[in-house]
Amino acid sequence: MFFIELINNVSLLIVLTMLFKITASRYKFDTLSQRVVFGLIFGLVGLVGMMTPLHYADGVIFDGRSIILFVAGFFGGPLVAVISALIIAAYRAWIGGTGVYVGLAVIMISAAIGVFCYFLRTKVKVNLSWLHLFVAGFTVHVIMLLLFLLLPGDDGIKVIMEVGPTILLIYPLATLLVCLLFQDYDEKENVRRDLHQLAYYDSVTGLPNRLFQVENINSVLASCKTPECKGALILFSIDRFKTINDARGHAVGDMLLCAVADRLRTVIDSEYTLARNTASEFSVLLKGMFENAQDIDAFALNQASKIHTGLKFPVYIGKDEIFISISIGIATFPRVSEDTAGDVLRRADTAMHHAKQDGGNQTMLFEPTMASHIEQKFQIERELRKAISAGELRLYLQSQVNSSGAVVGAEALVRWQHPTRGRVMPLTFIPIAEETDLIADVDAWVLREACTVLASNEIYNRPISISVNISPRHFRQSGFVMNVKQILADTGADPTHLKLEITESLLIHNVNDVIAKMLELTSLGIHFSLDDFGTGYSSLSHLKRLPIHELKIDKTFVQDAPTDPDDAALVESVLAVAKHMKISVVAEGVETKEQAAFLNARAEVLHQGYLYSRPEPAEIWVSKLSEAVSVA
Numbered sequence: 001m002f003f004i005e006l007i008n009n010v011s012l013l014i015v016l017t018m019l020f021k022i023t024a025s026r027y028k029f030d031t032l033s034q035r036v037v038f039g040l041i042f043g044l045v046g047l048v049g050m051m052t053p054l055h056y057a058d059g060v061i062f063d064g065r066s067i068i069l070f071v072a073g074f075f076g077g078p079l080v081a082v083i084s085a086l087i088i089a090a091y092r093a094w095i096g097g098t099g100v101y102v103g104l105a106v107i108m109i110s111a112a113i114g115v116f117c118y119f120l121r122t123k124v125k126v127n128l129s130w131l132h133l134f135v136a137g138f139t140v141h142v143i144m145l146l147l148f149l150l151l152p153g154d155d156g157i158k159v160i161m162e163v164g165p166t167i168l169l170i171y172p173l174a175t176l177l178v179c180l181l182f183q184d185y186d187e188k189e190n191v192r193r194d195l196h197q198l199a200y201y202d203s204v205t206g207l208p209n210r211l212f213q214v215e216n217i218n219s220v221l222a223s224c225k226t227p228e229c230k231g232a233l234i235l236f237s238i239d240r241f242k243t244i245n246d247a248r249g250h251a252v253g254d255m256l257l258c259a260v261a262d263r264l265r266t267v268i269d270s271e272y273t274l275a276r277n278t279a280s281e282f283s284v285l286l287k288g289m290f291e292n293a294q295d296i297d298a299f300a301l302n303q304a305s306k307i308h309t310g311l312k313f314p315v316y317i318g319k320d321e322i323f324i325s326i327s328i329g330i331a332t333f334p335r336v337s338e339d340t341a342g343d344v345l346r347r348a349d350t351a352m353h354h355a356k357q358d359g360g361n362q363t364m365l366f367e368p369t370m371a372s373h374i375e376q377k378f379q380i381e382r383e384l385r386k387a388i389s390a391g392e393l394r395l396y397l398q399s400q401v402n403s404s405g406a407v408v409g410a411e412a413l414v415r416w417q418h419p420t421r422g423r424v425m426p427l428t429f430i431p432i433a434e435e436t437d438l439i440a441d442v443d444a445w446v447l448r449e450a451c452t453v454l455a456s457n458e459i460y461n462r463p464i465s466i467s468v469n470i471s472p473r474h475f476r477q478s479g480f481v482m483n484v485k486q487i488l489a490d491t492g493a494d495p496t497h498l499k500l501e502i503t504e505s506l507l508i509h510n511v512n513d514v515i516a517k518m519l520e521l522t523s524l525g526i527h528f529s530l531d532d533f534g535t536g537y538s539s540l541s542h543l544k545r546l547p548i549h550e551l552k553i554d555k556t557f558v559q560d561a562p563t564d565p566d567d568a569a570l571v572e573s574v575l576a577v578a579k580h581m582k583i584s585v586v587a588e589g590v591e592t593k594e595q596a597a598f599l600n601a602r603a604e605v606l607h608q609g610y611l612y613s614r615p616e617p618a619e620i621w622v623s624k625l626s627e628a629v630s631v632a
């Protein structure tokens with residue numbers, strides 16, 4: 001009879017548990033409120049179970065609370081266990097009777113063992129099998145029976161003798177059954193949470209991903225019903241991220257992205273969504289009430305400037321100090337009532353590419369006159385193909401001077417005299433040319449023009465060198481060395497007056513092949529200069545292996561060196577390395593007397609920059625040089 005009643009009692013409990021499981025799987029709560037609600041439900045299930053108890057003797061009742069509380073602790077953790085235990089304990093105290101203290105002790109012990117198993121499962125990561133669960137259930141109920149010994153007189157021994165075996169036969173099995181039912185729910189819930197994480201979050205930085213941001217923009221667009229409600233998407237990418245990734249490997253690239261994400265988290269207010277859209281691209285979604293369009297523009301620009309400032313300080317990856325800059329594009333919305341997230345993203349992307357093309361490290365607000373990046377790229381590529389044969393490229397030269405101000409050389413810089421756009425700067429078309437073999441044609445054209453200048457009557461016998469930029473893609477072509485030799489032969493230029501500027505990104509792949517080509521050209525008397533030094537992220541140790549004669553310190557470091565201790569330290573260390581390796585140095589972008597004085601106080605370096613002269617058409621540069629020499 002007792003056996004049948006106990007089975008009834010436990011069955012009710014299992015039915016209640018299943019109902020709870022079905023309910024819980026339908027409603028999603030955030031973590032804290034979910035736990036509170038779960039605690040309340042576990043407590044209520046326990047209560048209902050206790051309302052149809054099995055009365056063994058006056059004040060001695062059996063119900064499934066030990067099972068419920070173990071399960072509450074095991075799956076829900078401490079908070080769920082405490083809430084459900086309090087509810088059940090309050091009810092048990094209200095019932096009263098001789099067994100009340102024992103009853104309360106059973107409640108505490110069951111919940112505590114459940115919580116203990118919860119920590120084994122979640123923190124110690126013990127994989128609890130069904131056997132473990134059975135043993136846990138068995139332990140709970142052995143302890144429960146032992147607690148009956150606290151009953152007055154020999155009641156406890158009587159209870160244990162009479163119902164102990166039945167209890168130990170049914171309760172641990174029931175505990176196991178309820179746990180298995182819950183485990184199934186728990187696993188499904190974990191899979192759901194993982195799904196969600198994968199679909200909406202970036203696995204590298206832990207930030208929301210592009211899909212999350214797109215849905216977010218759409219929901220902001222849908223919820224912005226009043227004219228004052230406005231938003232802005234700030235889209236930005238790390239300049240030259242591909243170079244870092246190629247130079248240092250993807251692991252360092254990933255660490256850099258995580259460090260950038262951490263820095264951004266401290267800069268951006270948590271009420272705005274920060275996401276990682278693609279490889280090196282992040283976005284921030286702003287929303288608020290603004291009287292007019294200028295107010296949201298100003299607010300977004302202010303946030304963008306906070307981002308620039310936050311990322312100005314170097315990022316540390318292990319012992320490495322990496323300086324980064326970013327290009328930001330901003331699109332405010334809504335512009336038209338049918339605006340979608342796709343439209344907003346496209347506009348921000350167009351603005352961002354304009355910021356990049358214009359030199360990077362800056363912010364641009366979208367303007368309708370900006371053509372989309374893809375459109376622009378396609379058009380430039382098509383037109384540039386024709387431009388070379390149509391004679392639209394122009395050779396410009398920018399002086400390089402020694403510490404006493406005398407011109408000792410020049411850098412060849414290309415310009416494109418476009419029939420309708422006017423003069424197009426290299427940063428607009430060189431990156432596009434670099435994506436195709438067009439760059440080899442541009443470089444070869446510049447090299448031929450520069451060699452023609454070197455071979456001209458005005459220059460040939462003077463100690464003047466000309467530096468020509470060579471793109472990595474061009475350098476790697478199999479016919480590169482042959483072409484250079486051919487151009488030298490055709491023009492009659494003196495190879496000892498020719499410098500080829502290469503960048504660190506050339507040194508990433510097939511270094512041996514690169515060195516072999518460099519040595520072949522060096523044997524002709526050509527010198528090599530390492531351009532944009534300090535921005536390429538490759539290590540100084542690379543230099544030892546290369547036939548490099550000159551380093552060009554990038555203008556970003558030169559310009560801030562007199563005021564920024566980090567840049568000053570970088571310039572000083574480059575000067576020290578160059579001195580040690582007997583390599584000459586050119587400082588790019590010298591614009592002020594302070595910058596020139598800073599450099600002159602430290603080493604004998606060549607200067608190139610607006611302080612002395614801007615790049616000018618080759619024929620003007622040559623004639624000015626001839627005049628200067630004849631006056632002297």
Ligand code: C2E
Binds near residue numbers: 531555
């Ligand atoms: P780069 O080789 O580092 O050239 C130096 C750039 O700094 C030039 O920009 C020059 O005009 C600019 N500059 C020089 N002094 C100053 C200064 O005092 N202040 C500032 N703010 N800038 C200064 P430019 O002519 O716009 O060329 C940009 C880049 O385009 C070059 O950087 C080079 O990477 C590339 N480029 C130019 N011509 C060629 C070419 O014929 N072939 C290849 N492959 N790349 C080229």
Ligand code: MG
Binds near residue numbers: 411469501531
């Ligand atoms: Mg250069």
Ligand code: MG
Binds near residue numbers: 531532552554555588
């Ligand atoms: Mg440079």
